[in-house]
Amino acid sequence: MFSFKATFFATLLTGAAASNPKLVSYEPQTNVADHTAGISLDQAAIDSLVGFDNEGSFADAERVYREGGNSKSYAEIYLASGLPTAVKKGTEISGKTTDGTSVTGKAIQDYPQNSLIIGFQYPTGDQYENHVACKVGGLPASLQVLDGCLDDTGANQEIIVSGGVGTLAYDTLVNKNGRTIAGFSTSADTRMRPGDDLGEPYFDFFEPYLQYYGTFDFGDEIASAGFNGDDTNLDKGNVKLTGYDFRARGEVAKKASAYINTGLYVIREIYDALHDCSEECGVDQCNDDAVHALDEAVGFYVGSEYVTDPDGQGNLFYGLAEKRALNFATGVNGIAGQSMVNNKIMQEFNAMKSKLNAGQCDESESNAREIIRLMQIPLIQGTIRYAQILSTTIDPLEKSMAEGAVFAAGILPKVNACNEDTATTIYEHMRLTPSKASKADFDAVKRAFESVYDCLEVSCADIGGMIDPATGDTYIDGAEPCGRVTAMGVSNDSGAGTFSLSIGVAAIAGLAALFM
Incomplete structure (x- = not known):
């Protein structure tokens, strides 16, 4: 019989060597399995x-989203009884599962003397398939993993806190x-500011979203509208789902979760890496935190669903870029191979890691x-695709x-920062009525986007053109890439789907440079 707990603890014991x-x-x-697999599995x-x-299932989905x-x-x-002395974050704590197996975790935060509550963070392994042996939170019972959880039945209800605190009995617990x-x-x-400091200004990448939506938690408002079938109350760009069917609501809920909330948090972690690098380079191993933040960013970008199923595309931003590349022939080999977006982004992640390790903070920017x-x-491509x-x-x-x-919702703040009228045009054509x-x-919609490509620093070649699904090797009439592309064919002689383009003379030099 398969034991998740046995597999997890075996993984944990061998993890140091892997x-x-x-x-x-x-x-x-650094070990970011809990970040990578955890968020990807929640999204799944x-x-x-x-x-x-049905409403019951949507309520279950929102519970996972929130808890x-x-x-x-x-x-x-x-x-x-209260803590006999203060306990610092990270202090080792040991306890037992229901069957008496020992499990050692750590204090999840600082706790003052006399606290009646303490948070025990479960240990995590470094493998994406079995990264933690206690999974409860907001998960439906069918998805919970309990065999690695601390005992809450009464037989083994005590913990041992290191640092001289000793053995403490507990009445009950809740797994969160x-x-x-x-x-x-x-x-x-707080999280979108340097050092999570409310006294600091927001990271500059976040400002366009604040200016457009008027609130820092716009992503949650949009996702909530999907889960509950109602309307957002934002300054601009409202998503109004009242009266829409479950399929529509589900698309907004899951895409806002993955591509707005988690997508922007990827960028937050990148900025956190830059901040950690610049703030902490006066001490030994100053870039450990910076590289860990970057590792987290990559984990939140790719997710474990891609890693554990290489034939799939994943359910986070990496997967979105792969899907849109197929629609717009923007893979490294046109309609074949990894998306150009992901190919370049992974190169940038690797280059940035090298610079952070070398203490090259400014160069990492x-x-x-x-x-x-x-x-x-991918957000521009998604909006254009559904407009068509x-x-x-x-x-x-x-x-x-x-x-x-919802694709428009992810990119409109950036368009608005370039030109408010252009953002309004796109919103009016894409909004739910x-x-x-x-x-x-x-x-x-296509012309509106193209008018701000220079401002957004994207090119016609970056966006590509929409492939006709009926043929698989021609562009949809009127949906060709901008830049005076007039015809397209696909050659499969090499088995690798390369594109042959007939391009206006004025665009040849620019496109050639982009694909060098």
Whole structure:
């Protein structure tokens, strides 16, 4: 009989000798399995639960979104008497599972003397498949893993706290999670500032979103509208789902979770790496924290669903870039191979890690900026794709309207920072209406985006053109890449799908330079 606990503890014992598993072409320098697998598994649970067309399943999905289940698992322990002395974050704590197996974790935060509650963070391994042996939080019972959890039945209800604190009895406990997809947005007021300091200004990348939406937790508002079937209350760019069907709501809930909340948190971790590098280089091993933050960023970008199933594309931003590359022929070999976006982003992550290790903090900023630039591309492609689908379908599905709206929601703040009128044009064509009648005009949306490409620092070649799904080797009429591309063919002689383009003379030099 398979034992998750036995597998986990075997992994934990051998983990010290193993290197951290690669994330595509990036090898983390620190253990970020709990970040990578935890968030990816939470997202997988959400994606699955919103696939059932009923309010109960959507409530379950929102519970996972808000309470987690797979990342930073900890037991909130209610002690029989107060702590005899203060306990520092990271202090080793030992206890026993229901069957008497010993488990050693750590204090999840600082606790003052006489505290009646202490948080026991469960140990984590470095393998994505079995990274933690206690998974509860907001997970449905069918997805919970309990055999590595501290005992809450009465037989083994005591913990041993190191540092001279001693053995403490406890009355009960609740298994929770300290890292959630909702928290990426609801904690943004502090987390999107250097050092999580409310006295510091927001990171500059976050400012366009604040200026457009008017609140720091806009991602949570958008996802919540999906889970609950209601409307956001933002300054601009409202997503109005009242009356829309479950499929539409599910698309907004899961895409806002993965591509807005987690996507922006990737950038937050990149900025945190830069901050840690610049602030802490006066001490030995000053860049440990900086590289760990970057490792987290890569984990949140790629996710474990890609790592554990290489034939798949993953359920976080890496997977989005792969999907859109297939739609727009922007893979390294056109419609074949890794997406150009992911290929370049992974190169930038690796280059940035090398610079952080060398203490080259200022030099790392160029890598960060390039990653942020590239992450705009799949969101633009997603919006353009659904604008085309909606404008050419007589009776478009509510699901398609919602997908277009949520992709637009992810990029509109950046467009607005370039030109407010352009952002308004795109929003008016992509927004959800009470009548459920699509207002999308593909040509207008495509032209609007193209008018701000220079400002967004993206090119016609970056975005590509929409492949006709009926042929698989031609562009949809009117959806060709900008830059005067007039025809396309696909050659499979090498088995690798390379594109042959006939391009206007004025565009040849620019496109050649982009693909050097």
